[in-house]
Amino acid sequence: MSGHHDHDHDHEGHVESASMASRVGALVAKLEAKGIVREAELDAAVEAFLLSTQRAGGPALVARAWVDPAFRARLFADANRALDEIGVDMTHWAQVKLRAVENTDRVHNVIVCTLCSCYPVSLLGPSPSWYKSLAYRSRVVREPRAVLAEFGLKLDPGIEVRVWDSTAELRYVVIPRRPEGTEGLGEADLAALVTRDSLIGTAVCRANSAG
Amino acid sequence: MTQRFHTGDAVRTRAANPEGHTRLPRYLCGRKGTIEAVHGVYPLPDERARGIALTSCTKEALYTVVFDGREVWRERSSEPLSISADLWDCYLEPERAAK
Numbered sequence: 001m002s003g004h005h006d007h008d009h010d011h012e013g014h015v016e017s018a019s020m021a022s023r024v025g026a027l028v029a030k031l032e033a034k035g036i037v038r039e040a041e042l043d044a045a046v047e048a049f050l051l052s053t054q055r056a057g058g059p060a061l062v063a064r065a066w067v068d069p070a071f072r073a074r075l076f077a078d079a080n081r082a083l084d085e086i087g088v089d090m091t092h093w094a095q096v097k098l099r100a101v102e103n104t105d106r107v108h109n110v111i112v113c114t115l116c117s118c119y120p121v122s123l124l125g126p127s128p129s130w131y132k133s134l135a136y137r138s139r140v141v142r143e144p145r146a147v148l149a150e151f152g153l154k155l156d157p158g159i160e161v162r163v164w165d166s167t168a169e170l171r172y173v174v175i176p177r178r179p180e181g182t183e184g185l186g187e188a189d190l191a192a193l194v195t196r197d198s199l200i201g202t203a204v205c206r207a208n209s210a211g
Numbered sequence: 212m213t214q215r216f217h218t219g220d221a222v223r224t225r226a227a228n229p230e231g232h233t234r235l236p237r238y239l240c241g242r243k244g245t246i247e248a249v250h251g252v253y254p255l256p257d258e259r260a261r262g263i264a265l266t267s268c269t270k271e272a273l274y275t276v277v278f279d280g281r282e283v284w285r286e287r288s289s290e291p292l293s294i295s296a297d298l299w300d301c302y303l304e305p306e307r308a309a310k
Binding site: 097099114115141142144145157158159160161162163164165166167168169170 | 235238239248253273280284289291293294295296297
């Protein structure tokens with residue numbers, strides 16, 4: 001879910017997810033009992049949501065940006081329009097404005113939602129639990145280099161870290177740098193190098209990574 | 212509400228600590244930043260969270276505001292860090308040019 005309404009005031013761990021599951025179950029039971037929601041409607045909505053996350057468009061977006069400079073320019077000028085070109089729909093319940101931020105040899109970008117867990121699902125797939133954790137959300141703005149190092153990403157001290165806190169109706173996606181030695185690869189092979197974490201900014205793309 | 216700020220303007224975030232919902236994170240309260248982008252007009256979530264309907268709630272300009280990490284955390288650091296957030300017009304005040 002990419003909306004601000006899936007607030008996740010968690011204290012982390014299984015106890016919280018169990019209590020969340022029972023709360024959701026109780027809420028669904030009430031809504032069904034009162035005839036506000038039917039089970040089939042809910043199933044269809046969940047299925048559509050899961051299907052949309054399976055077609056995560058981020059890797060294709062990045063691969064196109066790597067091979068097509070004109071597309072790349074359009075992506076940074078108007079990311080939603082660029083998504084239309086590659087057939088990715090950011091709309092779940094509401095239209096969301098997307099902004100792509102570019103890693104360079106001098107700037108490394110990383111995204112977070114410190115207030116809850118906003119995240120562009122249709123580009124990145126389902127969000128990892130650490131993205132929603134209080135630890136990531138509070139620490140990545142306070143000591144991003146230390147957090148990235150824990151992910152195995154050690155940045156040169158001279159590189160500027162830019163943290164994008166998704167506090168409103170925009171969603172962010174990091175456009176990682178194209179790895180060296182991938183000049184001969186086509187778009188599909190390049191897309192396979194683009195990991196979810198590289199789109200969040202907690203990793204970079206490697207020529208030999210399995211995707 | 213009109214758009215009070217433009218790209219490049221120096222601003223300072225409100226230091227208020229409202230009782231209800233707001234999208235101004237506490238760690239960015241009372242901090243000096245720069246308008247990095249202007250995104251058009253969006254419903255104010257502070258009012259939406261109080262149950263005010265989409266049709267009647269205040270709509271305000273939304274900006275990306277970028278802050279220097281040293282300003283946010285009040286400390287010296289030689290490792291460059293910037294933090295940006297998307298903030299509504301009423302969260303911001305103009306910052307005088309004096310440095």
